[in-house]
Amino acid sequence: MTEPTAVKRFTAQGLHAQIVGILTAWGMPGDAADATAEVMVDTDLSAIDSHGVSMLMMYEKLLMAGRLDLSAEPEIVLDGPAFAVVDGKNGLGHPAALASMRIAIEKSRRGGVGLVAVRGSNHFGAVGYYARLAADQGLIAFVTTSTRTPVTSATGGTTPILGTNPIAFAAPRTSGEPLVVDMSTSVVALNKIKAYALKGYELPVGWVHDRDGKVVTDAALGYSLLTSLGATISPLGGPTPETGGHKGFGLSLMVQVLSAALSNAAGPGHVGDHDNLGHFFLVIDPEALNPGGRTAENVESLLDAMQRDEPGVLIPGDPERLARAERGVNGIPVADSLLEHITEICVRAGIPMTLKPTA
Amino acid sequence: MTEPTAVKRFTAQGLHAQIVGILTAWGMPGDAADATAEVMVDTDLSAIDSHGVSMLMMYEKLLMAGRLDLSAEPEIVLDGPAFAVVDGKNGLGHPAALASMRIAIEKSRRGGVGLVAVRGSNHFGAVGYYARLAADQGLIAFVTTSTRTPVTSATGGTTPILGTNPIAFAAPRTSGEPLVVDMSTSVVALNKIKAYALKGYELPVGWVHDRDGKVVTDAALGYSLLTSLGATISPLGGPTPETGGHKGFGLSLMVQVLSAALSNAAGPGHVGDHDNLGHFFLVIDPEALNPGGRTAENVESLLDAMQRDEPGVLIPGDPERLARAERGVNGIPVADSLLEHITEICVRAGIPMTLKPTA
Numbered sequence: 248m249t250e251p252t253a254v255k256r257f258t259a260q261g262l263h264a265q266i267v268g269i270l271t272a273w274g275m276p277g278d279a280a281d282a283t284a285e286v287m288v289d290t291d292l293s294a295i296d297s298h299g300v301s302m303l304m305m306y307e308k309l310l311m312a313g314r315l316d317l318s319a320e321p322e323i324v325l326d327g328p329a330f331a332v333v334d335g336k337n338g339l340g341h342p343a344a345l346a347s348m349r350i351a352i353e354k355s356r357r358g359g360v361g362l363v364a365v366r367g368s369n370h371f372g373a374v375g376y377y378a379r380l381a382a383d384q385g386l387i388a389f390v391t392t393s394t395r396t397p398v399t400s401a402t403g404g405t406t407p408i409l410g411t412n413p414i415a416f417a418a419p420r421t422s423g424e425p426l427v428v429d430m431s432t433s434v435v436a437l438n439k440i441k442a443y444a445l446k447g448y449e450l451p452v453g454w455v456h457d458r459d460g461k462v463v464t465d466a467a468l469g470y471s472l473l474t475s476l477g478a479t480i481s482p483l484g485g486p487t488p489e490t491g492g493h494k495g496f497g498l499s500l501m502v503q504v505l506s507a508a509l510s511n512a513a514g515p516g517h518v519g520d521h522d523n524l525g526h527f528f529l530v531i532d533p534e535a536l537n538p539g540g541r542t543a544e545n546v547e548s549l550l551d552a553m554q555r556d557e558p559g560v561l562i563p564g565d566p567e568r569l570a571r572a573e574r575g576v577n578g579i580p581v582a583d584s585l586l587e588h589i590t591e592i593c594v595r596a597g598i599p600m601t602l603k604p605t606a
Numbered sequence: 607m608t609e610p611t612a613v614k615r616f617t618a619q620g621l622h623a624q625i626v627g628i629l630t631a632w633g634m635p636g637d638a639a640d641a642t643a644e645v646m647v648d649t650d651l652s653a654i655d656s657h658g659v660s661m662l663m664m665y666e667k668l669l670m671a672g673r674l675d676l677s678a679e680p681e682i683v684l685d686g687p688a689f690a691v692v693d694g695k696n697g698l699g700h701p702a703a704l705a706s707m708r709i710a711i712e713k714s715r716r717g718g719v720g721l722v723a724v725r726g727s728n729h730f731g732a733v734g735y736y737a738r739l740a741a742d743q744g745l746i747a748f749v750t751t752s753t754r755t756p757v758t759s760a761t762g763g764t765t766p767i768l769g770t771n772p773i774a775f776a777a778p779r780t781s782g783e784p785l786v787v788d789m790s791t792s793v794v795a796l797n798k799i800k801a802y803a804l805k806g807y808e809l810p811v812g813w814v815h816d817r818d819g820k821v822v823t824d825a826a827l828g829y830s831l832l833t834s835l836g837a838t839i840s841p842l843g844g845p846t847p848e849t850g851g852h853k854g855f856g857l858s859l860m861v862q863v864l865s866a867a868l869s870n871a872a873g874p875g876h877v878g879d880h881d882n883l884g885h886f887f888l889v890i891d892p893e894a895l896n897p898g899g900r901t902a903e904n905v906e907s908l909l910d911a912m913q914r915d916e917p918g919v920l921i922p923g924d925p926e927r928l929a930r931a932e933r934g935v936n937g938i939p940v941a942d943s944l945l946e947h948i949t950e951i952c953v954r955a956g957i958p959m960t961l962k963p964t965a
Contacts, residue, residue, distance in 0.1 A: 325895060329688035330718040332895050359689040362719050364895050387868065389860075404916040416860040418867070426863070428856035434849065451848050483850045484842050489810050490793065490849070491842045497787035497922045498857075500908070501748075501775040504785070508777070508904035509746065511896055515911045529888070536684060536691050536723050537870055545867035549859070552874045557763040563856045 256578030294570035297438030340371025359535030375429025382417035382425030427564030615937030653929035656797030699730025718894030734788025741776035741784030786923030
C-alpha cells in the first residue's frame, strides 16, 4: 500500500459555488446548475467521494465529445395518475432525476403510489440521494439506474454484459434520519476499483476476473481492463452460484429491465451519439396504506431490534449520516490531484478557480 | 456424502388431487384448496421442492397449534386506484397472495401500476410463482415476503434478526417464457440447509455461523441451530462487507419494510397467536409506459445479448422452466421419506392416501 495523496478541506458552500460556476460556463441553466451542485456536494458531504465533484472530469469528457446536452430540459412524455415517463433529452442525469423524483412524490401524495421511468439520461450521481429525498418527507422510495460501462458477467460467463446497476431504498423512521440502502448490484462499484488503483491496494480475490476467467488482483490493471471490456466485476454474491452470484446477477437484470427496458433507454453494449441511460423511481406514501405514522414506527422497531443486542452494528445510511455531520463542520476533503483537475477544468471553461482550503 | 433417499415419481394431477383432499379435510373451502394445490404442484413441477408439497408437514403443525385459519377469506381493508391493503386473516398465504396478485394485475391494467401490501398472512410457497403469473400476461412484477424464522444477522453481528426475506422479479420477453428472478436475500435459503442436512453434505464455509461467529459446516447441526436461534445464515454477499454482505442485509431490510412495516405485518422476533407474515406485490403494465410491446422486445434483446457469446449461460427462470418440461412428462419425484409423511397426514386427516407412482 502507498500513502494516500495529500488532501485539503473545503466548505460545502465553496464547493457548491465552484460547481455552479463550471456547470453554467458549460451552458447549463442557473436553476439546474444550482440543483445539480446541491446533489453533488451532498454526495461529497456523505463521503461518497466517487460520485460527487470527482465526476466533473467525466462530465467534461462527455460534454466535449458532444454526448451531453447541458441545456436540455427533461420532458414528461407520458403522464398517468400513478406513473409518468420522462425523457432526459441527453442532459446530465441530476436534473432529470430531481424532476422525476418530484413527480413521483407528488403522485404518491395524491394516490399512494408514484412511479416514474426515465430514458435519454446520463449519470445522476449517487442513487441513494434521490431515495433519501423522499424518505426525508416521510415516504418510501425505491430507485434504480442503468449505468454506462458493461462490467458484470452472468454467472458462468466472462463477457461484461451489464453495468454495476445500483439500487437505492429508503424509508422513514420516527427517530432521526431515514434508513437508506444504496448499493451496486455488483460485488463492488467500478469506482471502488479505481480508488484501490489510486491507493495502490491489491484487489480481494473474487472481485475481478479477466476474460479467461483468471483472478485479477492488480487494481490498476483491473481498472484498465474493466474500462476496455477486458475484465468483469463479479455480481453481488461473487463469481459462483455457491456464494449466490446468480442472485446478484438476477438483481442486476431486474435493475436493467426497470431502468432501461421499461422506458426504452439503452440496452447493454449500446452504440450511439448519446448514452441514453435510464432510471426508475417508485415512491409510496405510507400514510395512504398504513395511516397514523405506523410504518415509520415499524421501521423504528425494526432498526431498534437490529441494534438491541449489538449496538455496534451499523444501520444502512448511518456511515453517510455520520460523514455529513463531520464534514459539515470540518469541510469536505479533496485530494490535491483532484484539485488540480478542477483547476484545469476551470481554465478550459474560462472561469476563475475560487476554491480556498479551510483554516 | 450419503446417497439421496429413494424417490418415486407422481403425476401433477395425482399430487393435485391429494393436496386438495388434505386441504379440504383441514377445513379449507374447495376453491381455495384447488388454487393452493395449483401453486404447490407448479412449485414441485419447477423443482423448487422445498416450497411445494413438502410444506404440508409445516402447514399441519401450524394448523394443529391453532396458528392457521384455513377457513379464512382474505379481505381488502384499504382500496385506492393504484394500491390496496389486504388482510389474510391468518389463512394460508397462497389464497391471500393469489387474490392480491389479481388485484395488483387489475389495477395495473387500468392505470399502469398496481401495488398491494398484505398482512395477517402465512407461508405462500415460492415467491417467483406469483411474479410469473403477471409476466405470463405481459406484465412486470416485483414481489417480496417476510418469513417466519429469524436467521440472518446484520453485517458484523451474530444475532438472527431477519428471515430469508425473498424477492421475485419477472418480466415478459417476446420469445418463450418470461424472465423470472426468485431469490432469498440470504446467501442460501433455510430449506437449502435442511436439504444439505438430509443429504449429509457439508456446508460451504461462509454460509452458517454460530452465535459466537464460528463457522458451522455440519449441515444437520447448522439446521438444528438455525431453527432454535442458535446460528445465522449470512446475507447475500457473505459474512463481511468485503464480499458485499452489508448489501445483502440492506436488501433484506428493504424486503422487511415493504412486506411487513408497510402493511403492519409482524416485525422480527414477533410473539403472538399468529405469525402475521406480510407480502408486497407491485405490478407494472409496460403497455401503459412503453406501448407497442417494446418493453418485451427490449427484454428479449437483453437476454439475447446475455447469451450471444456464451450460449451456456443460464437465464434466471430457465432451470425451473426446463424442470417443468421434464417433470410434466416424467412426473414429479417424491422421496419415500416425504411420501411417508404425506401418508401419515392423510391418516390424521381421515382421508384416503390416493397417490400412485407412475409406471
